[in-house]
Amino acid sequence: MGDRLRLAMGVMGNAASFLLYSAPILTMSTIIRKKSTEEFSCVPYITALVNCLLYTWYGLPVVSCGWENFPVVTINGLGILLEFSFILIYFWFASPTRKMKVTVSVIPVIIMFCIIASISAFVFHDHHHRKLFVGSLGVMASVTMYASPLVAVKQVIVTKSVEFMPFYLSFFSFVNSSLWMAYGLLSHDLFVASPNLVGSPLGIFQLLLYCKYRKKEMKTVESPDKWDLEENDEKSKQLQIEISESTNGKS
Numbered sequence: 001m002g003d004r005l006r007l008a009m010g011v012m013g014n015a016a017s018f019l020l021y022s023a024p025i026l027t028m029s030t031i032i033r034k035k036s037t038e039e040f041s042c043v044p045y046i047t048a049l050v051n052c053l054l055y056t057w058y059g060l061p062v063v064s065c066g067w068e069n070f071p072v073v074t075i076n077g078l079g080i081l082l083e084f085s086f087i088l089i090y091f092w093f094a095s096p097t098r099k100m101k102v103t104v105s106v107i108p109v110i111i112m113f114c115i116i117a118s119i120s121a122f123v124f125h126d127h128h129h130r131k132l133f134v135g136s137l138g139v140m141a142s143v144t145m146y147a148s149p150l151v152a153v154k155q156v157i158v159t160k161s162v163e164f165m166p167f168y169l170s171f172f173s174f175v176n177s178s179l180w181m182a183y184g185l186l187s188h189d190l191f192v193a194s195p196n197l198v199g200s201p202l203g204i205f206q207l208l209l210y211c212k213y214r215k216k217e218m219k220t221v222e223s224p225d226k227w228d229l230e231e232n233d234e235k236s237k238q239l240q241i242e243i244s245e246s247t248n249g250k251s
Contacts, residue, residue: 009183010071016179017075020172021048021082027169028089037094039155044145044169045086046105051145052079053113054138058191062121063130071183072192135191142195146173146202153209162213170210174203 031037057063059072091102124130156165177199184193
């Protein structure tokens with residue numbers, strides 16, 4: 001029963017992770033349509049890439065015992081392809097300054113991962129120490145990934161708008177972390193469970209923030225400012241006077 005429940009959580013976790021990793025497709029379509037990255041941040045995609053790289057390596061037989069973490073490998077392997085695609089699209093439409101920032105961020109990430117993979121493969125000679133080393137780094141990367149949408153929180157609070165904090169990214173982040181937390185606990189694997197103990201509350205916080213400022217946006221749209229209405233009325237009256245004078249002049 002326990003193994004079946006664990007497998008079920010792994011399958012649902014894979015589905016939720018796929019939705020989380022593919023959620024930025026909506027953002028990317030906006031960037032492609034407008035041919036501009038606007039105020040969107042590339043940080044969430046870079047941190048997600050780091051997380052996927054580390055957990056793919058963590059789940060492979062080189063680090064784990066056999067294929068005990070096969071669900072972790074499959075979804076994070078797919079995540080690597082998706083995040084690389086998003087970063088390339090972002091880079092293509094970014095301004096020269098932002099292109100430099102993306103380059104300065106991504107290249108060290110790849111170099112660092114290669115170093116970590118080499119150390120875990122050649123310095124440590126048993127699965128226990130390899131899992132301890134890679135898993136600890138994976139926990140830090142995973143917590144950073146779940147916290148990365150908080151980069152947009154300041155923007156949301158200052159502008160009182162959720163335009164640049166995608167809802168689906170926050171929602172699927174919450175669902176994903178909750179399911180993988182359950183999977184990790186059932187597997188007695190703290191390196192899978194512990195970052196999601198942080199990710200789940202962070203996801204709830206982002207959703208609450210979204211709901212708060214989304215409602216304010218709707219109220220603002222539905223209730224035009226009184227001064228705007230008065231200004232429009234004044235312009236309308238002025239236009240009527242001009243039309244009347246023009247008609248009288250022609251007469």
